[in-house]
Amino acid sequence: MAQNHTAQGYAPGTHPDLPPPVRTTGPVGWIRANLLSSPLNITLTLLCAWLLWSVLPPALNWALFDAIWSATDRKDCWAQMDEPRAGACWAFIRGSFRLFIYGWYPEPERWRVNIAFILLVLAIVGVLRDSLPGKKYWLWFAVAFPFIGAWLIVGGFGLTPVGTQKLGGILLTVIIGVTGITFSLPLGIALALGRRSKLPALRAVCVIFIEFIRGVPLITLLFVASTMLTYFLPPGSTFDLLMRVLIMVTLFSAAYIAEVVRGGLQGLSSGQYEAADSLGLTYWKAHRLIILPQALKISIPGIVNTFIGLYKDSVLVLIIGMMDILGLGRARLNDPDWLGLAPELYLFIALFFFLCCFSMARYSLSLEKKLETGHAQ
């Protein structure tokens, strides 16, 4: 057939596909379709380009090109620039970097934090990845991780005990976030089921709990944890502040998770419940096999939203004097040698939170896509 090729020599239907016109495909096509499709669009594109042009170069100059990475103190840092504040003084963050990560965790024991962190990553991967061999064991490991992690960090049972007041910085933020997230999900699901239970007493308890917690701000609960609980406890007994805060944060987040999950439960058509009943499944079996898998799938965006909110709200603990990354950073701002570097500090902390929260959001998106079965409610 090849030797017969001439301009007109194709039998009908045998002409090979021509490439699409160059203007409708590739980068050129994308730009034409998305940036220059109408006069209004062209104006907006130009406006945005102008905005980027006037904002980005100074920002990049400040944050990267004119930034100072090593200096002995602020004066030295500013002396290295054309004029004070011309560039960021990252030397300040760099010098305190280990403090920001580990807080006051004793130097010789920091390997425990590192191991706990590696185990945390493994546990997360174990839960999130489907294609791992021995998935069941990974899940068991993930369930056991909070306890292994707590043992590694607090010590005891063969390890040198480390008081919780030594925790600070990113370590403390992650502990509050991870504990809140891990424990509030099961508690929240239990509360959601309890709220829809047919047992009046159980239902009443769950409703009162959820509505009470949702009715007060987290900051109030933290103040209760830090100041009021000490009046209720027998005099002279101290009850670890971090423990109090973790419980409050978990309860707070659980109430919100409960409402999100209840939304998911109500989003299922009654046919699903009736189908489960008609199969003769018990309450627990019906929920485990039919109701919860579907309800939780619908609730994913809401649940992740709550988690992200919880993670960011964890900085509120600085108001009761705990030194999470924000509290510790603000304390460092008062170093007489480094006064006046608030922009650098807050950008660094913002970047940290953005990385954490953005990855949570992306994961939730990919989870939704993976679970998309085509008949979502």
Next chain:
Amino acid sequence: MKQTTTAVLAAAVLTLGVTGAAQAGTLEDVQSRGVLRCVVSTGIAGFAQPDANGVWGGFDVDFCRATAAAVLGDAGKIEAVTSTGKTRFTKLNAGEGDVLWRNTTVTFSRDVGVKLRFHGINYYDGQGFMVKKSLGISSAKELDGASVCIQTGTTTELNLADYFSSNGMKYEPVTIETNDEARQNYEGDRCDVYTTDASGLASTRSALPDPGAHMVLPEIISKEPLGPATRHGDDQWSDIITWVLNATITAEELGVTSANVDAQKSSNNPEVRRLLGVDGSQGSELGLSNDWAYQIIKQIGNYGEIFERNIGVDTPLGIARGLNALWTDGGLIYSPPFR
């Protein structure tokens, strides 16, 4: 399932959290614990701040260390119980800290209402004004019509209003939340004047790109005497805190410093000999070892040394002694005699 969760939580709380502390005197508690817990701030430049390795330093923290040196013989055995302005008194009263060295203004309501014991003044602060030198102003009385950066919801705000109305002047408030925010507004020329406590003005000024172009006006319009506090009901512990502070002041009055304290032990001055525990038994009367004040001065220094090291004119904060000079130099710092 919920009951199980609750039970597990409760069990965890009981096993991990609650530890009964003995209800003996604070001194015995501290000595058996081997570490002194001081309620300090979450960061006030020059008064309490962690360095790049997390070691707490500052004027208030040094007094905490001095207390540890007196009580435990080792200035390093302290634990900083960080607290905000809102939680400091509950932390002290709930026993989470042994003593409060935290930039706290002594007032009637705190002494009587919050049931604290105050033990003298270690820093006399007061509200002042900072302006740009280019304004050509030399007194706060010339501030009529100025825009003033001021923190909301503080006594600072009320003092300012009182001061301006009693001098028949007007001002335009620019309300801000934190010191850093104030500095940025002031730097960006959104206000002519920044007002807060003089110690705060000093740190704000030193953080400006060109501190020399700004000045703190001489007028101080409020009284902010800062001092240590303890709980009611432990007179021995109260005495110790009172005399730790007095020991640092007396040492400066007598010229005893961390450098010459060993030589001063053979001084002929009977008060120096009593202070350093060479003569008399003042240490054991307090329930401490007889060289308690020697340990303070040897490890931390006298009042003047603490001041100059943390906030004095050679530090970035550059605060002059002013009201905090010894009474013999025209200040208010004064200690009852060691007799």
